[in-house]
Amino acid sequence: MARRTCASNRCRPGILHPRDAIVKVTSTAICGSDLHMYDGYIPTMEKGDILGHEFMGEIVELGGDVTNLKRGDRVIVPFTISCGSCFFCQTQLWSLCDNSNPNAGMAEKAYGYSAAGLFGYSHLFGGYAGGQAEYVRVPFADVGPLKVPEQLSDEQVLFLTDILPTGYQAAEFCEIKAGDTVAVWGCGPVGQFAIKSAYRAGGRAA
Ligand SMILES: [Zn+2]
Numbered sequence: 001m002a003r004r005t006c007a008s009n010r011c012r013p014g015i016l017h018p019r020d021a022i023v024k025v026t027s028t029a030i031c032g033s034d035l036h037m038y039d040g041y042i043p044t045m046e047k048g049d050i051l052g053h054e055f056m057g058e059i060v061e062l063g064g065d066v067t068n069l070k071r072g073d074r075v076i077v078p079f080t081i082s083c084g085s086c087f088f089c090q091t092q093l094w095s096l097c098d099n100s101n102p103n104a105g106m107a108e109k110a111y112g113y114s115a116a117g118l119f120g121y122s123h124l125f126g127g128y129a130g131g132q133a134e135y136v137r138v139p140f141a142d143v144g145p146l147k148v149p150e151q152l153s154d155e156q157v158l159f160l161t162d163i164l165p166t167g168y169q170a171a172e173f174c175e176i177k178a179g180d181t182v183a184v185w186g187c188g189p190v191g192q193f194a195i196k197s198a199y200r201a202g203g204r205a206a
């Protein structure tokens with residue numbers, strides 16, 4: 001579980017490892033997946049745990065081993081926490097990282113295998129404090145966070161952290177070709193992104 005240090009009467013996370021970064025959150029989102037923790041579908045939440053896996057912000061502190069980012073950089077932070085060097089990360093299967101979930105044994109008992117560590121997603125997936133907060137500790141910060149060009153607003157890039165790739169992947173799995181007719185069940189945010197991605201894959205406007 002991520003520990004926090006307190007400074008000037010305000011609890012905020014601190015650097016625990018040279019590959020950490022601390023991000024000051026400028027935008028964060030709630031997600032339908034958060035409901036899985038609230039309704040107990042995904043167990044092992046504890047009092048005081050912080051949800052949130054769709055967030056972005058400004059780098060305010062960096063561990064000594066993170067050389068590709070600097071303080072003041074604006075970044076989006078992906079849902080999955082990935083080490084960058086295990087078999088799965090090396091084959092770009094980031095969500096299966098073997099090194100970022102310290103509680104992988106618990107997840108294996110529940111699901112038969114473990115995913116990567118995830119921000120704000122119960123102790124089954126590492127017990128990492130999530131992004132519905134003022135500050136977040138981001139492990140393996142040299143791998144996950146992506147720098148955002150200045151001209152793009154938070155609203156233009158925030159959804160890249162989880163929900164847009166989720167809808168995009170659904171369309172990708174369908175191997176859509178130009179002219180195909182596509183049905184999408186469920187028109188929440190992920191469905192909307194799946195529809196947009198399907199149009200994009202088909203090369204035709206609505
Ligand atoms: Zn989400």
Ligand SMILES: [Zn+2]
Pocket residue numbers: 082083084085086087088089090096097098099100
């Ligand atoms: Zn990995």
